[in-house]
Amino acid sequence: MNCASALVRDVSRQCREIIALAGRSENSADQKLWLLCHREVSPKLQGRRPRCGLSALSMAAELLQKQDNDGALCPMEETQELDNLLKMAQARGFSYQGEMYSAENLAKLAKEFYGFEYLVTRTAFEDTSDNFVISEVLKGNAVLIPYDADKNHEPCLENGHRAHWALITGILCELDGNSFDWTMCKQDDNMPMLFHASPSSKYILPQNGKFQNTYLCVKHGKSRHTAVWTLESLRRSNANLFELDPSKERQTGQYLIPEEGLREELCGKVVVLFSKA
Numbered sequence: 001m002n003c004a005s006a007l008v009r010d011v012s013r014q015c016r017e018i019i020a021l022a023g024r025s026e027n028s029a030d031q032k033l034w035l036l037c038h039r040e041v042s043p044k045l046q047g048r049r050p051r052c053g054l055s056a057l058s059m060a061a062e063l064l065q066k067q068d069n070d071g072a073l074c075p076m077e078e079t080q081e082l083d084n085l086l087k088m089a090q091a092r093g094f095s096y097q098g099e100m101y102s103a104e105n106l107a108k109l110a111k112e113f114y115g116f117e118y119l120v121t122r123t124a125f126e127d128t129s130d131n132f133v134i135s136e137v138l139k140g141n142a143v144l145i146p147y148d149a150d151k152n153h154e155p156c157l158e159n160g161h162r163a164h165w166a167l168i169t170g171i172l173c174e175l176d177g178n179s180f181d182w183t184m185c186k187q188d189d190n191m192p193m194l195f196h197a198s199p200s201s202k203y204i205l206p207q208n209g210k211f212q213n214t215y216l217c218v219k220h221g222k223s224r225h226t227a228v229w230t231l232e233s234l235r236r237s238n239a240n241l242f243e244l245d246p247s248k249e250r251q252t253g254q255y256l257i258p259e260e261g262l263r264e265e266l267c268g269k270v271v272v273l274f275s276k277a
Contacts, residue, residue, distance in 0.1 A: 011038050011217055014228045015172045016191050022174070022213050023193075033177050035185065037138055037197040038170025038217045038226075039063060044082065046221030050255070051098025053106050053144075053165040054085045055221025060142035060167050061114050064275050088113055096256045100165065101244070103146065103269035105258075116142075116273045124270040125235040131205045133231070134171050134214070136272050140199030143168040144271040147237035153222055155229060155237035160262045161245035166234075169226060170217030180205070241267040 019034050041062045046055040058081050082098075089095040092112075094105040107118040124132045124143075136143050149164035150156035184202065185195035197203070214231040242263050248255050258265045 011040070011170065011226050011228065012036070012188070012196075015215070016188070016194065018172065018213075018215060018228065019191060019194060032174050032193065033180070033182065034172060034174050034194045034213075035180065035197055036170065036172045036188075036194060037199060038172075039066065039199070040226065041066070041167070041169060041219060043219065043224040044221060045224070046082075046098070049086075049098045051082060051086060051095075051100075052221040053100030053146075054082055054089065054098050056144050056165040056167045056219075057085065057106060057110055057113075058082060059169075059219055060110070060144055060273050061116070063142045063167070063169065064114075064116065064140075064273060085109065085113060094256065096254060099255050101163070101256070101262060102258045102265040103144075103271050104265065106144065106165070107271045107273070110271075110273050115276065117276055118274075119272040121270055121272065122268045124272075125231075125238065125268070133168065133216070133270070134173060135203075135205055137168060137171045138197070138199060138203045138205070139201050139274075142273040144273065145234065145238055146241055146266045146269065147234055148240060149220070149222070153220060153227070155233040157237060157240045160241035160243050160266065163241055163244075163262065163266060164220060164222075166218045166220040168216050169219050172215040172217065172228065174213040238270070239268050 015036050041059045044055040044058040046052050086098050089098065089100065089109055094100065094102065094109060100106045103120050107120050110116045110118055133143055144165060144167055146163055146165050148156045148158045148160060148162045156162065182195055184200065185197045188194035188196060215228050216231050216234055218227045218229055244257055244262055
């Protein structure tokens with residue numbers, strides 16, 4: 001049974017609107033084509049508990065399990081899974097209520113609970129490696145990113161006071177027409193310049209490619225829907241996680257904060273999960 005939902009069409013529609021808007025604002029004679037690589041996962045809502053990292057991790061697990069089983073695997077019962085993740089996080093001294101203020105601890109939890117391998121990096125968005133996140137998504141790996149979430153859950157800049165975790169489920173990027181092997185993709189039925197791709201290790205991106213228009217498809221624990229945000233907005237938000245909200249810091253015993261603080265444990269960090277070879 002395939003558990004993909006109608007929200008896949010929602011993402012495609014969002015992406016078509018983005019492409020149409022970009023086309024109206026550009027006056028370039030060069031042929032520009034767009035690549036969309038996206039996989040839908042079931043929403044895992046965090047509820048009223050601060051367990052956004054656990055929700056994002058659970059969705060990442062479904063993403064990787066679908067990859068390993070060609071999309072034929074349905075997710076396990078989410079309440080029990082999140083409860084079990086919370087118990088393990090508490091037992092390992094990573095969390096009190098589900099809060100995960102350490103990228104390294106979230107990665108360790110992924111390895112122990114699911115058996116995934118992981119990479120925690122601070123260079124995912126450096127200018128010299130613009131295509132790192134895109135490359136990992138195209139490979140089929142799961143990318144988890146902390147950021148500041150505004151009231152509408154979009155990336156904002158609040159110094160880490162609204163720190164939240166999200167899963168990147170896909171990418172949309174504009175490329176020069178001759179810079180990519182488009183024969184591996186399926187052309188969109190409604191928009192000829194849009195091509196759909198399924199994850200594959202065979203994709204070779206242009207070296208040091210400049211992705212003028214790059215967007216990320218994102219899922220998180222406070223919404224059932226997949227959002228499409230600019231890579232730049234998420235990069236800037238990820239890079240401004242400096243401190244915990246002072247009101248939370250005063251709630252002794254409610255939130256487990258690593259001694260090194262958010263600046264060291266979250267700021268600029270990205271977690272990449274992948275199945276064992």
